[in-house]
Amino acid sequence: MNTLPTALVKETEVAKALREELQADFVDESRMFGDRPIFLVRKDAIIQAVKILVDDFDARLLTVTAVDNGVDFELIYHLAIKSLVVNLKTLVPKEDSQVSSITGVVPGAISAEREIWDLFQIKFEGISDARAYIAPYEWRDAKSPLRKPLAGIVGSYQKPTVEKLMQTGQVLPITSSIIKEREKLKLPSIRSTPTQPDAVKEIRTIAHEVKFDKKTGYDLDKNKLRY
Amino acid sequence: MESRKEYAVYWGCWIQARMPSVESACRMVFDRYGLTARDMEGASCCPDPVVTERLQRELWLSLAARNLSIAENMKMDMVTLCNGCYETLFEARDTLRTNDQLRGVVEKTLATVGRNMPSNPGLRHIVEVLAQDIGIEKIERSRTDTLKKLKVAVHPGCHLYRAHDRETSQQKPKMFEDVVAAAGAEPIKYRLRRFCCGYPHRVVEEEFSLKEMLARKLQSIWMSGADCIVVACPACNIQFEFGQLELKRKYQFDLDGGGIGIPVIHVVELVALGLGIKPEEFGMTSHRGPIQNLIGKLK
Numbered sequence: 095m096n097t098l099p100t101a102l103v104k105e106t107e108v109a110k111a112l113r114e115e116l117q118a119d120f121v122d123e124s125r126m127f128g129d130r131p132i133f134l135v136r137k138d139a140i141i142q143a144v145k146i147l148v149d150d151f152d153a154r155l156l157t158v159t160a161v162d163n164g165v166d167f168e169l170i171y172h173l174a175i176k177s178l179v180v181n182l183k184t185l186v187p188k189e190d191s192q193v194s195s196i197t198g199v200v201p202g203a204i205s206a207e208r209e210i211w212d213l214f215q216i217k218f219e220g221i222s223d224a225r226a227y228i229a230p231y232e233w234r235d236a237k238s239p240l241r242k243p244l245a246g247i248v249g250s251y252q253k254p255t256v257e258k259l260m261q262t263g264q265v266l267p268i269t270s271s272i273i274k275e276r277e278k279l280k281l282p283s284i285r286s287t288p289t290q291p292d293a294v295k296e297i298r299t300i301a302h303e304v305k306f307d308k309k310t311g312y313d314l315d316k317n318k319l320r321y
Numbered sequence: 322m323e324s325r326k327e328y329a330v331y332w333g334c335w336i337q338a339r340m341p342s343v344e345s346a347c348r349m350v351f352d353r354y355g356l357t358a359r360d361m362e363g364a365s366c367c368p369d370p371v372v373t374e375r376l377q378r379e380l381w382l383s384l385a386a387r388n389l390s391i392a393e394n395m396k397m398d399m400v401t402l403c404n405g406c407y408e409t410l411f412e413a414r415d416t417l418r419t420n421d422q423l424r425g426v427v428e429k430t431l432a433t434v435g436r437n438m439p440s441n442p443g444l445r446h447i448v449e450v451l452a453q454d455i456g457i458e459k460i461e462r463s464r465t466d467t468l469k470k471l472k473v474a475v476h477p478g479c480h481l482y483r484a485h486d487r488e489t490s491q492q493k494p495k496m497f498e499d500v501v502a503a504a505g506a507e508p509i510k511y512r513l514r515r516f517c518c519g520y521p522h523r524v525v526e527e528e529f530s531l532k533e534m535l536a537r538k539l540q541s542i543w544m545s546g547a548d549c550i551v552v553a554c555p556a557c558n559i560q561f562e563f564g565q566l567e568l569k570r571k572y573q574f575d576l577d578g579g580g581i582g583i584p585v586i587h588v589v590e591l592v593a594l595g596l597g598i599k600p601e602e603f604g605m606t607s608h609r610g611p612i613q614n615l616i617g618k619l620k
Contacts (some may be wrong), residue, residue: 255524276341288338
């Protein structure tokens with residue numbers, strides 16, 4: 095238990111505690127504005143993260159908000175530690191749309207979680223009462239007004255270009271008939287990325303470095319767009 | 322003995338994957354004029370200025386910078402045979418010169434894959450190489466009568482007008498016409514010369530691209546009495562060739578009175594023909610359009 099008076103708790107101590115206890119589940123630290131720190135944690139560690147803030151820093155949950163950013167949901171847990179407000183953020187993949195409920199740590203979170211279920215259809219595992227909360231009765235059957243289609247930012251017409259670019263470094267496949275035609279014309283073998291696996295790796299490394307994979311929902315391990 | 326000038330030739334995606342006759346013609350033309358085409362080891366898509374740039378500018382710029390870096394390390398000017406690739410590489414080169422923030426991102430990104438930042442890369446469109454580096458007079462002197470009386474509709478394509486200022490934007494399209502004339506063909510006037518072929522719209526809405534863009538352009542060309550269309554861009558080439566077929570099959574368009582359409586070739590193929598190189602030598606028959614119509618008109 096942290097023995098400092100909560101008024102003296104500094105943002106750096108909160109960050110240090112989260113980083114040390116969550117280890118690899120602590121993903122990133124950023125700032126939205128002024129004195130509002132944002133701590134990005136993995137989805138599976140959200141209960142532990144909230145517990146650290148509540149148990150060690152006497153944090154009080156203000157609310158939980160959700161954003162559909164196209165590829166993933168962002169859940170933001172707003173917590174106050176005296177005058178310091180911190181945001182715990184986690185990403186929920188839209189494919190499974192579920193996350194652990196924190197009502198075991200903060201029972202009052204139930205209203206925010208039920209509201210998010212209503213508006214986004216994000217399922218909170220372990221919630222004691224999962225009924226709809228604020229949506230009009232006629233909207234309660236699978237009509238979540240703030241949930242965008244499962245499409246991400248890559249339009250259907252852009253998908254073949256994105257996937258081919260990430261898979262081969264170019265946007266068109268080299269077909270067997272073209273290879274035959276090239277041989278017939280005695281053209282030299284192709285030296286661009288489709289025949290150079292190391293060069294394709296470079297393309298994918300660059301995509302990861304500039305966060306293209308994150309922005310578009312491209313899964314570099316499975317080598318395709320998530321959806 | 323004078324050493325041969327070497328170019329880092331950027332083939333892009335379309336030429337190597339769909340149009341080997343253009344690559345073959347380019348290599349033959351270079352050879353005839355004492356130039357050497359060097360392939361760029363590990364070059365990727367430029368990347369395309371329509372999809373990738375719109376999705377994320379940092380990725381688009383980093384990949385373009387990587388391609389420019391490969392050419393610069395070869396210590397040669399980079400030459401492209403595609404208007405779209407030219408647009409990307411031109412824009413990327415300018416952005417790297419003028420935008421410190423993006424330049425910083427790209428420099429850091431290229432370092433992670435062991436590539437250096439291009440400092441002053443040379444970039445040429447094939448039309449510039451033909452008109453300026455080889456030269457109009459040299460093309461005229463070396464041509465045969467193969468293309469005599471062939472009426473050609475020159476389609477410059479939108480990105481050939483890419484320039485630093487309005488005054489110079491007409492230079493490359495003018496060079497294009499000069500090259501066609503120097504090779505022995507007759508560039509004809511037609512109404513919608515500056516109009517887009519519709520290719521960029523195709524990925525978003527095919528029907529609009531074909532009916533509202535391509536069909537208007539083709540009608541204007543057919544009315545002019547052209548024997549063929551000559552392009553400086555493989556994407557325009559594909560749009561003209563396949564678009565004609567699709568307009569007939571899918572939308573029952575009959576713009577040429579029941580004919581089989583109009584052939585389309587790339588400017589390096591036209592120059593190869595002008596030099597007296599036979600169509601079969603560089604695989605011109607692999608075009609999907611009515612290329613025999615054109616072959617029948619050669620001398």
